[in-house]
Amino acid sequence: MQIKDVLLAPGAGAFFYDDQAAIRAGATQDGFVYVSEPITPGFTSIRVPASSLSIGLVLADDTVAWGDMMGVQYSGAGGRDSLFDTAQISDLTSRVVVPRLLDVDVSRYLDVCAKVFQPFEGRRLPLAIEYGVSQALLRAAAHLHRTTMAEIVCSQFNLPLPTRWVPIYCQSGDAREINVDKMILKAVDVLPHGLINSRQKFGADGRTFMEFVKWVATRTREIGRAGYRPVLHFDVYGWIGLEIGLEPQRIADFICRVAESVPGFTLNVECPADFGSTQAQIDNYARIVSILDDRGSSARIVVDERCNTLEDIRLFAKAKAAHLVQIKTPDVGSIADTARAVLLCKENKVGAYVGGSCTETDLSAQASVHISVATQADMMLAKPGMGVDEAFSIVGNEQNRLLAMLNRRQGQTQGVG
Template identity: 40%
Template sequence: MSKVRKVHVSEGLGGYYFDDLLAIKAGAGRDGFFYVGTPRVPGQRMVRQPGESISIMLELDSGEVGFGDAVAIQYSGVVGRDPVLIASEYSPHVGSYIAPVLEGRELSSLRDISAELEQITDENGQQLHTGLRYGASQAVLHALSLVQRRTMAEVVADEYGSAVSDVPVPVLAQSGDDRHSGADKMILKRVPAITQGLFNSIDKVGAKGEVLLGYVEWLRDRVLKHGGEGYEPVFHLDVYGMLGRIFDGDMQAVADYVSMLAAAAEPFRLRLEAPVDEGTRDGTIEKMVELRQAIRDRQCEAEICADDWCNTLTDVRAFAEAGAADMIQIKAPDLGSITSCAEAVCVCRANGVKAFLGGTCNGTDQSSRVTANLAMAMRADLIYNKPGMGVDEGLMIVVNEMNRVLALSASRSKGDVGVSAPTLSAHASTKEVSGAST
């Protein structure tokens, strides 16, 4: 059994930016890539500022180093989430609170160690920032994989009695505001779910939804023109609660509009993420339950996905048990330790809800690889391409990592040592289906 000799820390960049969602929804102006105006979220010195990360490194007595990256999502400090993760402010917490728990510790169970990380409190008796718990648990998992000489996916699967998926988890790509050329990239690479396009303000959706409707029609025509035979992506659009806002909280009107969007998307399926935001978890759940029933009453097959106000394992359980969504985004940095994400997948599955193991464009290469392994281990229904909003880079990281897991798993199942398995495409199915689920 290997021990942690020393905990090291370094400050770094995130894969995107911290954006002030309150200021953006209130109409913050744009000047090229900059947002202009006064920030409203505590911790934001600008409406848009560079993302940051904190790398937590565990030096083992073998000399190997397992590491994970503490990150926070693009829209931090809102809808019940922890504050913006400023590296200079939070990196000292690693030495003060995390190192004493891990240094000299034998690496045993990911679940046991993660549970301890969740119990750490600061001098004010508060839990550590979710991002720090997320990064520290990544480091533990990476270190365990080094000690056990196995993939991170295999380590997680064993701890949860699962079996590593034998197909890639379908990917949802995100493009940021570059939602037209970004969609073209996704179509070229036959991404199963497209596109998370930052529909987070009135001008991007339209006063009555006309801009978003036009985009859906454009996206449908684009896929039909360039997608090729057999390519049937799901149109998964995150609207940041804007539908509830533009229709004044009238779920019947929202359902009428969703039915219109679904018809415009045909022959492709439509899923809308965070269609309403009532300012509280319970209020949002209540409206989403009402909306979901109204959509069904119209015999519309569009799905809705929960995101905002669904930040913790307790929140995931509340949304799932209420039947408030067809899919829940398990936003990894918001849940704290990655074991909470694994347990959230189990909660979704127990309630017949699809599990979208999300994360953030503001993550890092390492946090993205870790969550790709987690998704394969827990057989999630969907995963983000991440980090960043450029499509290609994040897609490369998560797809290649999943294919490495597939190749190693296939090789080991045959008893091969040092022999590569045949190349497996990340797009074995161009339909975004629950093929990775049990």
């Protein structure tokens, strides 16, 4: 099956691109905007509406298979690609990627990705291009084979058809209390993220953060159904290290105290500190993990910053430098590499969390569901956006539809046998 034409359509991401360096430096909020000058190259203001670029592969039967390119919320931070520029990405896609796409057989998914994503002028293509194009190619392969995207992944990686529900993790954004209530009422598996991205939200010595953690646990008991015990997952954007220092022992001590304040719950702490480089992050996170494990703590460390590409994930997983790796899909690049990343984590007995960003779209979120379910990741992010309802319905409904189709497929196979 050849691609006979390629369409490009500019679009909007579901949230905003934010200058993390400026926020960490103390930029104040006025309503929804930040009042200060941007720091990270490419940003004209601290908060920029997220843009995206859709790519449509026109197949021989005139079906159009779409995928979406975009950056992550904190573009240009922690070793990530720079701020997404629709015009630049569109130009590079048209000049370099489109001619490659018009010369492939979309039935061979991994082979096609390898061919289309070859370096250009000695450099890897922008990861946003890999991400969007790989989604479109996966949808095209699924259409050609009259199957689901998840089944293409299973076939390409020699995986059995999945049966297990993958837990869904919701993020609250700044509307913490209201969105936590929504998550609890909807019995979300993992919550609430919390967006602890400033000194004000973390508090002196972490007291504000610790009070919020205890409030979430209390609120879960107050309004949650009987027996409901979600995993409590908080992203602190490096603020433990920023506030109490970069000594692994002190960071581990603090995390233990937080976990002990919410008995009966598993606590995930994402990005407790940023040690400035990938290797430093690996060395120090491995130490924190070891301390927590030796103490038998219920707390788990989740890595995000400095763990972007497939190679980064390989290094963290092999070093046991996290209990759980966030596979931040737009930063990984090709969605095929997201599948590889999950399998790498499993091979090294490290948790695999298929994440992403609030800046994504409905199409990229749905494609991520198929990867998560096919590889049986440990959890996946409800995306896009910073609201609960929309993201939870997009990801949850797609998972339910997919599992219904896979269950039927397995029933048919068993019937034939």
